Amino acid sequence: MKQLSLLFLAVLVSVLVFGQTDSLLHWQTRSRKVSDGVYELVARTSIPKGWHVYGTNPKVEGLDPVKFVPAYENAVLQDQIAYGSKPVSIEDPLFSKVDVFTGQLEIRQQVKISGFVPAMLKGTINASLAKADEFIVSEQPFEVTLEGGAVTAATTTQIKIPAIELDKPAADCGKSSVVSGSGLGSIFLLGFLGGLIALLTPCVFPMIPVTVSFFTKRASSRKHAIKNGAVYGFFIFLIYLLASVPFHVLGNVQPEIFNNISTNSWLNVIFFVIFIFFAISFFGYFELTLPSGIASKADSKSGLGSMGGIFFMALTLAIVSFSCTGPILGSLLVGSLSGGAWQLTSGLAGFGLALALPFALFAIFPDWLQSLPKSGGWLDTVKKILAFVEVALAFKFLSNADLVMHWGLLKREVFIGIWILIGAGLTLYLFGILRLPHDYKGMKIGAGRKALGVLALLFTLYLLPGVTQTQYANLRLLSGFPPPLSYSIYGQNNVHGKGLEANVVNDYDKALALSKEQNKPILIDFTGWACVNCRKMEENVWTNPDVYNYIRENYILVSLYVDDRKKLPAEQRILNYRTKTGDSKDIITIGDKWATFEAENFNQTTQPLYGILNTREQLMNHPVGYTPDAAEYLKWLQCGKEAFDRSR
Numbered sequence: 001m002k003q004l005s006l007l008f009l010a011v012l013v014s015v016l017v018f019g020q021t022d023s024l025l026h027w028q029t030r031s032r033k034v035s036d037g038v039y040e041l042v043a044r045t046s047i048p049k050g051w052h053v054y055g056t057n058p059k060v061e062g063l064d065p066v067k068f069v070p071a072y073e074n075a076v077l078q079d080q081i082a083y084g085s086k087p088v089s090i091e092d093p094l095f096s097k098v099d100v101f102t103g104q105l106e107i108r109q110q111v112k113i114s115g116f117v118p119a120m121l122k123g124t125i126n127a128s129l130a131k132a133d134e135f136i137v138s139e140q141p142f143e144v145t146l147e148g149g150a151v152t153a154a155t156t157t158q159i160k161i162p163a164i165e166l167d168k169p170a171a172d173c174g175k176s177s178v179v180s181g182s183g184l185g186s187i188f189l190l191g192f193l194g195g196l197i198a199l200l201t202p203c204v205f206p207m208i209p210v211t212v213s214f215f216t217k218r219a220s221s222r223k224h225a226i227k228n229g230a231v232y233g234f235f236i237f238l239i240y241l242l243a244s245v246p247f248h249v250l251g252n253v254q255p256e257i258f259n260n261i262s263t264n265s266w267l268n269v270i271f272f273v274i275f276i277f278f279a280i281s282f283f284g285y286f287e288l289t290l291p292s293g294i295a296s297k298a299d300s301k302s303g304l305g306s307m308g309g310i311f312f313m314a315l316t317l318a319i320v321s322f323s324c325t326g327p328i329l330g331s332l333l334v335g336s337l338s339g340g341a342w343q344l345t346s347g348l349a350g351f352g353l354a355l356a357l358p359f360a361l362f363a364i365f366p367d368w369l370q371s372l373p374k375s376g377g378w379l380d381t382v383k384k385i386l387a388f389v390e391v392a393l394a395f396k397f398l399s400n401a402d403l404v405m406h407w408g409l410l411k412r413e414v415f416i417g418i419w420i421l422i423g424a425g426l427t428l429y430l431f432g433i434l435r436l437p438h439d440y441k442g443m444k445i446g447a448g449r450k451a452l453g454v455l456a457l458l459f460t461l462y463l464l465p466g467v468t469q470t471q472y473a474n475l476r477l478l479s480g481f482p483p484p485l486s487y488s489i490y491g492q493n494n495v496h497g498k499g500l501e502a503n504v505v506n507d508y509d510k511a512l513a514l515s516k517e518q519n520k521p522i523l524i525d526f527t528g529w530a531c532v533n534c535r536k537m538e539e540n541v542w543t544n545p546d547v548y549n550y551i552r553e554n555y556i557l558v559s560l561y562v563d564d565r566k567k568l569p570a571e572q573r574i575l576n577y578r579t580k581t582g583d584s585k586d587i588i589t590i591g592d593k594w595a596t597f598e599a600e601n602f603n604q605t606t607q608p609l610y611g612i613l614n615t616r617e618q619l620m621n622h623p624v625g626y627t628p629d630a631a632e633y634l635k636w637l638q639c640g641k642e643a644f645d646r647s648r
Helices: 002-018 184-199 207-218 222-242 245-250 257-262 265-283 292-303 306-320 322-337 341-364 366-371 377-405 412-430 447-467 508-518 532-541 545-554 590-602 630-647
Strands: 028-035 038-046 052-054 067-070 075-083 088-092 096-101 104-113 120-131 134-145 522-527 556-561 574-578 584-587 609-613
Touching: 028 134, 038 120, 038 134, 067 075, 067 104, 104 120, 120 574, 184 341, 207 341, 222 306, 222 341, 265 377, 377 412, 412 447, 508 522, 508 556, 522 590, 532 630, 545 630, 556 590, 584 590, 590 609, 609 630
Parallel strands: 522 556
Antiparallel strands: 028 038, 038 104, 052 096, 052 120, 067 120, 075 104, 088 096, 120 134, 522 609, 574 584
């Protein structure tokens, strides 16, 4: 257990150290008003002994000077940055002859702000530092008050609703449906399924008989072999479990951090590129491996005595199988991040358990090895099927980015059309018509592969109505994966089977005004553009005639998108908002506002989440989350309406 404690400590230390590598410079900043909308920014810092900061070196490509980076899009830097002292020219081991600063450093630069001038300006000061052959880029935040700037019209009353008392709703219904850490079992099963799929890949499957035989031959007795095999399986499980530890540390920053990560547009674009890269590798065009040095170092340790050696054997398996397990783990990582660190831990635990079980079981029952199918071409087929799946998932990530940023690139019908092409390609491959690397003309196609080809063909045919404007375009089996029906090439009024989304309000204040005007309760829908379960509710539950009519006739429905990256008007932004937990955050985007609104008033960061308020903003019943049973959801709606009628 000593080795395990050291590994756990190393993971924690690496996370903490990573977050502190750019803390060498501590800037003191201030501003001076020059004229209307024009300010001079001044920053001072002490450069640590032995380090130097690079000045302006235009002849050195890729070496940026010290610079202000305002976080406000209407703030434009003027002229060049001015230094308070002259630089020193040195022979730098990294960039030859360059101008640098040591000791005390002061920088000045004017910034012009057009339009609304806020009371505070935030941003970062970026600088490049070096010490001997060490080089880092520092990005330190700054904030300065702007003389004559206006405090934003937004106030904390737009975020917090004092009338909401979660423990004292008007009616005691819906409590059992509140989402609070739920779904761990389903995420675990998904991870377990992913692990079983990984077992069938060419990187893992052949390792089972080889590894088990190694343990049985090296053991002094069958009891010893069983013990070693079980410990080996446990270490495989533990390695994947420990991989989630850094995300628990990260989760202490802000409650909605995981939702922000999973819906970040550029991160989703990066995942799109990575998954396409993985898919090309799975197709057989090149072999994807981690640097050989990593595997070699882990493998060299596998000869250590007893527990230490077995642990490094398990670590070696995790590393060398990365080319096959990486894409599956990537899917699991992104798919579970929005639910928080525990969902990720649950998924990785399922994945690790599925990988570990065969090694432990075959070590206990080595005779079972005779029943395993022999490695062969079928493993290559599995890998290439996964390649098509990876391409489909890649476009899901690109769709997430497109939705939250409103780029309009992948409308629903375009997305489904791409999946149709992928399904057609998979069908042709499984029937041997489309040949990929390592395939050859006339190769035998087994009955199992043909059966999979039929399933792929049926799935492709099922997708075809999705590109039309008919009542069959809903594709209920896939609800949540394609973009919503309102995000359509046919326009927002493409509501065949859509439900209520086209009729909702997307601003809480407007919904409250309508509630008072029409004397109806407010149904708050905390949702997200990239939220799968939100789409399932909209397309499968809200479309139920009873639910649809009840909401339309009895409620003011407001959908608040917590992942919308569109920026709020400058006068509505809130800088240094203090949450009820004492943390400070900036509310810049629409998503920031509604995610904070949900966390502050409902103690939840998951989506979907539904709450019912009366005209005095009092809670009518317990909020509920994902409720796929239309009858149960309708019963909750009716309970909220009855409570509203009694509260009038």
